[in-house]
Amino acid sequence: MINQKVCDRLAALRAVMKEKGVDWYMVPTADFHNSEYVDAYFKVREYLCNFSGSNGTLIVGQEEAGLWTDGRYFIQAERELDGTGVTLYRMQEEGVPEKEDFLAQKMEEGQTLGFDGRVVDTKFGQKLEKKLAEKHIRFTYDKDLADQVWTDRPALPCHPVMVLDEGICGKTAGEKLSMLREKLVEKKADGHFLSKLDDLMWLFNIRGNDVECNPVALSYAYVTAKECHYFIQENAVTDALRAHAAKYGITLHPYSETISWLESGLSGGKVLCDPAQVSFAFYKTIGGHAEIVDDANPTELMKAVKNPVELANMEEVFKKDSAALCKFIYWVKQNIGKMPMTELSAAQHLDWLRSQVEGFIELSFPTISAYRANAAMMHYEATEENCAVLAPEGMLLVDSGGQYLGGTTDVTRTIVLGPITEEEKKHFTAVAMGMLQLTDAKFLYGCSGRNLDILARQPMWDQNIDYKCGTGHGVGYILNVHEGPQGLRWKFVENQKEVVLEAGMDVTNEPGVYIEGSHGIRTENVMVVKNGTKNGDGQFMYFDTLTFAPIDLDAIDTSLMQPKDIERINRYHAQVREKITPYLNEEEAAWLAEATREVH
C-alpha cells in the first residue's frame, strides 16, 4: 500500500530542491550539537520518510530516495518504509554501498548536493567533499529545506537557563574561563569556538533543559583572551543569567545569529576548534575567516576530572540514588507474583522512587527495564504496546540513573525474580567477579582504560564469552550520563588518543553477559579514580566506588569463586549495608541485611 503522506512530503521536498537548484538532498539524524538525544524539531528524517529509529540518513534525488541505517533497525525500517518508495540500504551488509559511494556513483558531473550543514558531522562532510571532488559536485549546506516543507514543524526547544549556585560547582565560571584561557595560550590559539553543550554548561556553571535527559541549553560560545561571546536563544535568557554573564564579562548574543557573527566577528588569527564536536557549517565558516587549530576542547578534560566539591556532593547523591534503587529492588522482590507487574510498570515505580529523592531534577536517561531474553538485546526499549509481563522466574535487568543538584547517576542491577538456571548463575557470578576485580584494581599512573579493561572481562573470556561493548564510560556532574574522554575499553583504535586515568575522573564499571534469546546480565557501579601510594616506582592509583546496591546473592554461586572474589563481594556488601541502611525503613533495612549477608 502506498504511504501517501510520505509520498506527498517527498514530492514537496523535490519541488523545493528544484527551485533551489539542489539535485540531491541529504538528511542525517542529529541536532546542531551532536547530542546523544534528538529533539522533535530535529526529526526531519522521520518526517520525510516515516523511519523513526535513532540512527538513519535519508538521501533524496528527483527519481529515487534511499535510507541508510544499521543492523539494529533493519526490520523496523523495512516496516516503516513500506509504501514510501524509499529504498532501504542495510549498512555494513555485503554489496550495500556507503552513502558517499552511492552519491559518487549517482551524481552527475557538476550537480549540486544539499544538506543542512549545521546537522552534518565535519569529518563526514570533509569525506564527501573529497569523494565528490572528481565530479566537481557543488555543495549547498546553508539551507534547511525541510523548513519549507514541514509546515507544522515543532519549535526549536527553548527553556529558561538555570544558573547553578557556585557553591555546588567547586569553581566559579570566572575560574573556569581562566583555566580555558591558559590552555589557549598553551595551544597558541587566539580564540576557541565551543559547540559541545555539556562543555558549555560546565564552563559557565549553568544548566538547561533543551535535550532529553541532558540538562543543557542549545548554545555556542566563542572565547578569546579578553572576550567571551555566548550565543543562546533569547527566551532562554533569565535575569539571573544576565547578571551572571555581566559578572564574568560574558556578552550574550542571539543563538540564531551565531554564524553571521562568526562571519563578521572573526578576522584572521587562530581558532581552536574540535572537528569531532563542531558541525560542518560552523567548521567551514570559521575556516573561511581564520586558521583552524584542530584539537579537542580543553574543557573536555577539565570537566572530566571532578573537583573536591563535586566529588563530595556526588558521594551524597549516589548514596541517596542507591537507596532509591535498593527500595525498588525490595519492592520488586516483595511484590513479584503478588501484583501485576510489567517491565514498564516496574520502571515507572523506580522512576517515581527517584523523583522523591531530594534534589532530583530528571532521569539521566530513559530507564531500561528488560526481562529475561529482552535483556540480551543491547538497545531494548520496553513500550506501552509491547512490553513483557514480569513473573516470579528468571531475571530483570534494570539500568537507570538520575540528574540531581549534586550529581548524575548511572547504575545497573540484574534482579532475580524467581528460579533461574545454573547457566544464568554461572554467568551472573562471572559478571560480579569481573566487576569487583576491576573495582579492586591497583595500577600505576599512566594507565588508560585499555590497560585495565581485561580485569573486568577476564571471567567472561575464560568462558569464551565476550560483551560487545566497552566496560565503562565517564559520567558528567549534573550533566550528560555519557561523558568523555575517559573510558574503559580494550580495542585499539588507530589515531585515537588514549586518555590516562587521572585522579578525580569517574567511570562506570559495567561488564555483562548477553545470550541471545535467553538472558542478559549486567552489573554496573560508578567509580572514582584516586591517588594511592607514591614511591620510587611511581604514583599508584585505585578506584573508590560511589554506587551501593546489593549484587543479587540469589544468582551468586560461590563454588565458582576464589576466596578473594568472595572476600570482595562480602566487603562490598558490608559497605552497602553501612551506607544505605540509614535511608531505609525497618522492613527494607531487614531485607537489605539479608540481601548483603556474608557468603562463604
Next chain:
Amino acid sequence: MINQKVCDRLAALRAVMKEKGVDWYMVPTADFHNSEYVDAYFKVREYLCNFSGSNGTLIVGQEEAGLWTDGRYFIQAERELDGTGVTLYRMQEEGVPEKEDFLAQKMEEGQTLGFDGRVVDTKFGQKLEKKLAEKHIRFTYDKDLADQVWTDRPALPCHPVMVLDEGICGKTAGEKLSMLREKLVEKKADGHFLSKLDDLMWLFNIRGNDVECNPVALSYAYVTAKECHYFIQENAVTDALRAHAAKYGITLHPYSETISWLESGLSGGKVLCDPAQVSFAFYKTIGGHAEIVDDANPTELMKAVKNPVELANMEEVFKKDSAALCKFIYWVKQNIGKMPMTELSAAQHLDWLRSQVEGFIELSFPTISAYRANAAMMHYEATEENCAVLAPEGMLLVDSGGQYLGGTTDVTRTIVLGPITEEEKKHFTAVAMGMLQLTDAKFLYGCSGRNLDILARQPMWDQNIDYKCGTGHGVGYILNVHEGPQGLRWKFVENQKEVVLEAGMDVTNEPGVYIEGSHGIRTENVMVVKNGTKNGDGQFMYFDTLTFAPIDLDAIDTSLMQPKDIERINRYHAQVREKITPYLNEEEAAWLAEATREVH
C-alpha cells in the same frame, strides 16, 4: 694523571678533521645494522676516549670533547674518562644539554659536522639536520675518520655463511621472497632495501656469525619484483651460498659496494625502507635516487609469526634446553656450600651443560648470573675480577639461553641457595602468580601486549611494587633472542603501532621484583600464541608454554596464593615433570619429582 694514549689518539683525530675540513666529529656506538651487540671493529668510541660502556656518544671539536652516556654508566665513565680531557655529559640529568642542543650551541655558522653515516640512526641524523639548519651547518657523513687514526684496528668480522637445510625452515627462500614481493605490490613499492640482519637471515634461510650471540652475517639486500641483490663480504660466501643464491635468483655483490651500487642501480621509483632500521648514510643515498616509502620491513611480521615446522622444532629444542637448565639447578642445589662456586663459575657450568645439547650453536646472549643484591641491578654483569661468591643462603638469579639448530631459547629462574627472608618469599610468590596468570590468559583476537600486561603485573602492583621494564619480548628462530614487533608492555607510546598478538608469535613472560641493595627475582618462560575457540563473539586466543623448569618451591608461600594460583603452579609443574624427566638421570629425576611436587 694524564691519559697520554687517549690524548694522542684525539690529537691524531683532530689532525685528520682539520685536513678534511671537519670542525666537529661525532662517534656513536653502533654497527652498520643497528645490532644489539657491537663487534670490536666498531668500538671506535672506546678506542678514542677509553669509555667502554655499551652506550655512549663521543663528540670532538678542536678545543674540547664530550661523552654522552646514561645513568647506568656515570660512575664507570667518570673513572674511564679520567685524564683524557673528555667532559662527561650525564644524560637526562638536569641542566645537561642533549647532543643536538650542544652542537647547535657550540657550532658556528657554516661549520661542518662529520660522522660515519653508516653507524648513525636515520631519525637522529634527521633531527640533527633540522636542529642545525638555522646555522647552515654542512654534513660530511661518508667518511669514517677513525680508519686513518686507528692503526691497529681489528678487521671487520667475517665468517662463512651457513645455508640452513630448508627442511628446518618450514618455507624455502623462494617462498619467502614471493611473500615479500606480494607485500611490495600491496605497499605500492618498486623495491625494498633491507639492512636488518635477522630479517635478511630469515628471508634467505641462511645464518652467519658476525655479531656476538646473533647468528647473522653482515649484509644488505635490495629486492624488486624480478631481482634480488645481496651484498655480502666476499670471504663469507661459500659454495653452498653460491648454489643457493643461483637457485633463487639472488645476485651476489661485495658488501663494501652497497652504497655505490645503490647510487648507480636505483633509478627513480619507490623504495620501501624502514628509517628505524636503515642507517643515515643508506637512507640518504636511497632518498637521493628514489622516492622512499617509509614503513616497517614486511619481513618483520612474517618472521615473528613462526610456521608449523619452526614451532615443532622449537618445542623439541625448548625441552632439551629446559632439561639443561634443570640439570644446572640440581647441580647448584647439590653442591652449594660443598664446593667453591661464584656467579661466574656457576654460569660457566650452565653454559657447558647447554653446549652438550644436540644441535647447540652458541649462547643466545651472555648468561646473567646475579647473586642476592646483584640481581636487583638490571644490567649486572659478573666478571672474572668482580663477581660474588655463592653461599648456601639467599637467591641466585640466572637468565640464559642458547642458539640451536631448531630454535633460540631464553629462560630465567631464581634459585634458592639457602635461607631466605619472608619478604623474599612474598615477592617470589607474587612473581610466580603474575607469570602464571598471564600464561593462563584467554583473550580475543585483536589484543596486543598492552591489554594483557597487567595480568603479569597485578600481584606486584597490588603490593605497590613495579618492575621498570616490559613483561616480555618476541624471540627469534635460530636468530636474535630479542625480536619484534610483538611484545608485552603496558605503557602507551605515541605514534607507536600496536602489534596484535597473532597465532604463531612467541613471546617471553618475565615479570620480576627488584629491591635495590637487597634482592632481585625474575621468572621467565617463553610462550606461543595459539588460536582457541572461535564463536559469535570472535576468535579466542591463548598461550602455550615452551619452557619447562621448576619454579623454586622453597620460595613459594602458598598462604599468599588463591586456590587458582596453586592449581596453576601444580599444573605447570606436572608438565615440567612429564616433559623433562626423560632427559634426566635417576638422581636428577628424583630431585625433579621433589622440586615439582604438588603443593597445597
